[in-house]
Every structure is written in C-alpha cells, then in structure tokens.
Amino acid sequence: MTGYMTRNQTIFRYAASVAMALVLSTQVMFAAPMKGELVVAVAQEPQDLAAQGAYKEVNAPGLRNVVETLIAQDPVSGNLQGVLATSWKRVDSRTVRVTIREGVVFHDGSRMDAAAVANSINWVWSLKNAFTIQEFAGSGEITARVIDSSVVEVSSSEPDPLLEFRLSLNGISSSKQIADNPAEHFSKPVGTGPYTFGEWQIGQYWTANYNADWWGLSSDDAYGTIKPDWTSLKFVFRSEDSARVAMVQSGEAQIAMFPSSDECDRAKKTDGYSCITGPSTTYLYGRLDHSLHADERLKDPRIREAIFKAIDIAGLVDLVGLASVPPGQLGPKGTVGYNPDVTAYDYDPEGAIALIAKAKADGVDVDGIKIEVVGRSSTPRIRPTVEAIGAMLNSVGIKTEIKVQTPQEFNPRVRIAGYANEPGRQMMQVHVKGNPSNDYGLLLQSNYACPSIDDPTGSSRSSVYCNEAFDAELANALKSTGEDRSAKLRKLVQTVHDRHLIVPLALLDRGYLVEDGIDFTFGSDHRFQAVYLGAAQ
C-alpha cells in the first residue's frame, strides 16, 4: 500500500511540475498576424537596431522604415534623392551644405531640425565611437555643424567626393533619446519614418506600426513609389532557408528572403507565389596572396596568370546558382571608374599549362607551390566552390589544399593584423565583397592599396598587394572629382586586372519568394521599404 501511495505521489508531482511549466510558458504568448500586416521572413536577426545600421539592410532588415536618412539612393535609377534633406550643395572637396526638411518630428515628438541632424551625424561618425558604418563606408571622420535651424554643413576630415553617398548610409535618429536613454538607441529606434518601432522579441521578430503622422503622407516630393499601405510590418527571423520558404508556402509570410536557386525554380511551377531576383552589388571573388607576407613565387606574373586562366568562371557561376558572370572587375557598368575594356579572365587551361611549363623551365620551383584555397563557412555554397577551384588548379598542375573556415578563423586571416603572422603564405581567399558606392575609390583603397599596420584602419584592411607607385596614383585619384576621377580610376582598374590580383568569380543575385499580388521594388541594395512594397494594382 505504501508503495502505491509513493508512486502516485511521484506521478502527481511530475504531472504538476509539467503542468506548471506549461502554464508559465503559455503566459508569454504573442499575437497572431493580423490583416494588413506584412510579414517578411528574414535570414538573420539584426545585431542591433541603432540608426547607424541603416547602411546594412541585409543585417538589419526593415530598419529604414523607421529610421530615415538625409539622402537615399533611388532603387530604380540608382540616383541620389532627398529624404530628410530637401536639397544639398557642394561647398568644397570636403564639405556639403544640406537643407533640412522642415516640420518633421521624430516618433518621440522631438523636432527634426538642423541641431538634431547635426547631433545625430556627429554621434554616428565620431571616431570616439566605434560604429561599424565607419569600417563599411571608408576612412575620414564626418562632422556636422548647424548653420541655421534648417541648414547643416557636413564636412569630412579628408577630401571626399563620396560624401553625399556616405550621407545616404546613416540613419538620423532622435537626439532626445541619445541624451536621455542612450542604451535604448540600440534596441528601440526612434526615427522619422513611415513606421514607428513596435517591439523586438529577441530571437523571434521585430515589428513596426504605421505612422499616420509621417511627413511623406502630405508631401509632394516624398520618396517611394507608393504610400505605405500596411498597418504593420513584421520581420520574422528564420535562419534556415527551408523554414523561410515554408512560411511563404503556408501563408504565414508574404515574403521570404534569399531562397535557394532550387526553390526559385520550383516556385515557377507553383501558384500563389513567385520568385523574383535581382542583381546585388556583392561579388564572389578569389584574392591570391601577392607581395605582403606571401611566398615569393606568387609574385611571378606567369604563375599568377596561369592560376587565373585555370579557373572556369562560367562553370563556377552555374555551380553557385542565382549569379551571373561578372566583368573582370569588382563593380558593375555605371560605377565611377568602370573600365569597359576589362572583361572576365579567359578560361584557358592549355594556356595555363604552357605558362607553368615556361616558369618551370626558367627555374621556378612550381612543384613546391601549394595554394591554400580557403572559403568562409557563412558564404553560400562555399564548400563546392572551393573544391571546384581546387580541382581546376590541380588540372593544370598546381597543388592545392582546400579549407572552409568559420568566420572566427577566417576573418583574421584576411586582414593584415592576422596574416602578418603568416609569412610565406600561399592563400587564395574565396570571399564576398559589396561595392554599393557606385565608385571604385573606396574599393581600390580597401582591396588593393598597401595597408600600413600602423595606420588606424590599416590593421583591418584586406589588401595583399604593395606597390608604392600604385598607391601614389590611387591617392591622387581619390582627391579628384568628375571625369578626371573616372579616368584615373579606370586606369587603376586596368592595372589591377593586368597584375592578376583578384579574380571576380560571380556577381551574386539575390532572390525573394513573394506572395502573388505584392509589388516589390528593390535596388541593388535590396532594402525592405514599405514605400516600395505594396499591393499590386
């Protein structure tokens, strides 16, 4: 009898504790999506929702619905247009004078005037702060000062033809919040946009609600193709591709970010949703160690050309999927400095074999070369890509070692602070790089200029190439503007192509599964903005 009582007590305790866990847990419930809510299944949760993150849409999806910039790039034309700025004018090579839109208020009720804008810019670009936008948008501190209540003067510490573009990257957020509660600046954005921040359920989603007081509703020159017509926006975090796709297929979400090429093909045969794709500004490339801390044999132009000739770029594009063959440079047509004479490197394995034989005949120890082909695990389809490159190099007689490394392992190895510790290296890093600025200046500086480890930003640069003459020409080009700048950059683009420093492997497209009946206009920066995203007419 005692035994039965004991067992029953145990079962009761067990059932009670499970029931208590169920009750406690169900108290934290979230409302189901309502009519009028746009649900977007995104690939990753934002690191934070600070206003500076407006530059990185893929990492902070949807933020520009809440936080606006002074200037923005039109997704269709690519031209810069005013958002919170009504106009802007160059004062000199370092300075732009910006006229601020009047009558706009932040979501916390504070005024968006010149003082607020200046505070916001100084906060984001201050070198004392370490916002990631500074790494992304290039060196040079930006400061702003108030001229009058609706005009600010924005200056760069260095001559900067891209200053207007840089102003299109950072969001303007409430100075009141920064003063009163700076910690919330990172998790509860207060901007001026067509949606106000709702909530951020860590690990789940973040939401924004329609702002009936948005300035754009009563303005003739508001940006966007439509007035926002969703009552709320919900960005749901789903890192698994299949889970995002399933959300659209089951009707839980209207848009899923970055489906695989197979999912896009399948969507063509399915009613209810379709796959739309568009080019991005992101390139997959191979960067071969050159002069900095590299094996001396990799300076031999024949070896380098042979390695580049051995790579079947078109084949790799097919392998990667949702991509196209890039020109032999890291920027699309229309980019300042784009060189139409520079085309993709030819695939010529026989030519590669001949070059290697010639180098060998001249005494180069080709047999001792072993290229370490390394990709970062977070890059899409990286394993088959590096394996294919390895096989291509093997086929012309170059030994290889294939590696896929985690970001923690890989990232330090592509920055001078890391690879300075690897003398005699023979690495081809297979990596991705965006070039959203429509200008080759920043790209050449960060990818090809000889970085000094003592330079404040030098240790985090990625270039493997050191050539004083090239650096001098680049410094000269960066100070110039207009056609002069284009011509100088074009010449430099030709130079880096001829020296076989980086082989562009694919221009990556990005795709979305979109429920039928929704128009989604996006540019190469792929932003989810409600003013470009509405019900089809």
Add this chain to the structure above:
Amino acid sequence: MPYTLRRILNSILLLLVTISFVFFAGRMIGDPALNMLGPGATPAALEKLRVVAGLNDPLWQQYLHYIGRLLTGDLGVSYRFGFSVIPAIDLKELGQPVINIVLERLPATFFLAGSALVVAVPLGIFMGVTAAAHPRSIADRIVTALSLAGVSVVQFWLGLMLIVLFSVQLGWLPTGGYGGFQHVILPALTLAARPIGRIAQVTRSTMMDELAKPYIITAQAKGVQNHRIVYHHALKNAAIPIVTMIGDETSALLTGAILVEKIFAWPGVGLLIIDSLSRSDLPLIQASIAVVAALVIIVNLLVDFSYRYFKPEIILGRGR
C-alpha cells in the same frame, strides 16, 4: 557522510568543473575582447571592453572574480550590442545581466521539453509494455520498427518534413515561432521522437525480463488480471531502468533542444546558445551553458533520489 549529502556535494563539484571548463575554454580560443567585438573593432573599443570586463587582469584573478560573482548570482553582463561599443557610455549601461536573459528563455525551453516529455513518456512506456506483453506479435514488430526509427531519425530532417506536411501541405500548424499551444506541437513531436524510441526500447526489454520471472507466473496462476500483472506488478519492478532512461532523456531534451529550437525558431535557451556563440558573447555563452549544466545535474540528482520511491529496499550508497 549521508548518501544524499554526498550526491549533492558531488553535483556541486561537477557543476564547478563544468563552469570552470567553459570559462577557460572561452579564453583559450583567442582574445575574448577581439572575439566579442570582431576584427573591425577599434583599439579604443577593445581596450574599453578589456577594462570594463576585467580582461586585462591575470587569468587566475579573472577566474576568482568570476566564481566570486557566481556565488552571488552575478554571471556577468551581455555585450549584445558589442559591435557598436561606444567608449563614451558605460558598457554596463548598455549590457544586460546575462542571468536575466537566460531566465527569460528558460520557460520556453521548459515548455518545449515538458511538452515533448508529456508525449514521450506515456507513449514510449505504452509501446514498450505492449511489445513486451505480446512478444513476436505484429504489435511487437511495429513497436520495434518505430522505436528504431525514432532513435535513428535525424531531427533536422524530421522537423523539416513535419513542417512540409502539417504547415505547408495541410496548413494545420504554424511553421515555427513561439505563440501558443499550436506552435509547440511540431517542435515537441520532433524532439519527442528519440525519447519515445529509447523509452520504448528500454521498457520492452526490461518488461520482457520481468514478465518471465516466477512471481508473474504465480500471479497468473492465481488468476490476477493480465493488465494488473503488467501495469501494477511488472512495470513497477521494471521501473528503475525506465526512470533512469527518462532522466537521461530529460537531460538530453534540455541540451538537445538546440537544433529543434533553431529549426522552429523557438526562443529557448538552445537558440540563445547558438545566438550567443554566433555573436561571440562570452558572458552569455558561459551563463547559458552553466544554467543548462545545472539543470542536467539537478535532473540526474532527482533521478537518483527517485530510486528510493520505486525500490524502498535499495539503500543507496551503503556498502561503499
């Protein structure tokens, strides 16, 4: 020393070893400040973090500080917004106490693990008992096949298949997220597959042994009803291996929920561990693993103590 006290002290020691291992491992994989802030961090930001987090102190001092804070319930502060470190602001203002973050996630993990257990325990025992009571029957063969499938199936694949079937094809259940009872069904089923299989296998084999014992034959000869023999006599006596297995599986549910939480975007401690690993948020990694380790140790302790209820004649620890 009484057995109970000895087991508790052993458990505390085991927890301390686990926590110490995580602490030192986190510092052996490179500069913690650089890992947390990333290679793009400025020297000023790195130095600020090192000062605030005490990373410039000798390792033994850091360890003693950590253990000292741990005893007061302070597991540190999460630098979730670490990539945007602003020296002008006290990092402690930006950070959140990690213990609060972990405790916020625990109910979701308990809900998921509890739901999986609610399914797995009765179903696994029922399947095992049914198979043992009818050896070599069709029911036995089906249970054997299903339990083998449950143990062998890859959770990732099963989760996606359940999503395709119940969310996409039938439209009955949500694909994931945390929003109520209907949201827990698919992740709980995915998580329950393995414990159902293991509990069924162990129950079947222990019950078959038990049902072959003389006292069962005696009970049958006395005309005791079969279900009473099976469920009241044999099952009770076969309980210890089954309870041990349930304890093991409960621990596995707490730690093994990581993959399921990721597939279904279930905001529990498992997803938090993945999230904190991807952000190299060292204090949060340490706290999450410490809390999960503590839970596993507590579950194992409770399983040990529960033996006395099932076999009062067992006096644990005596004779050593």
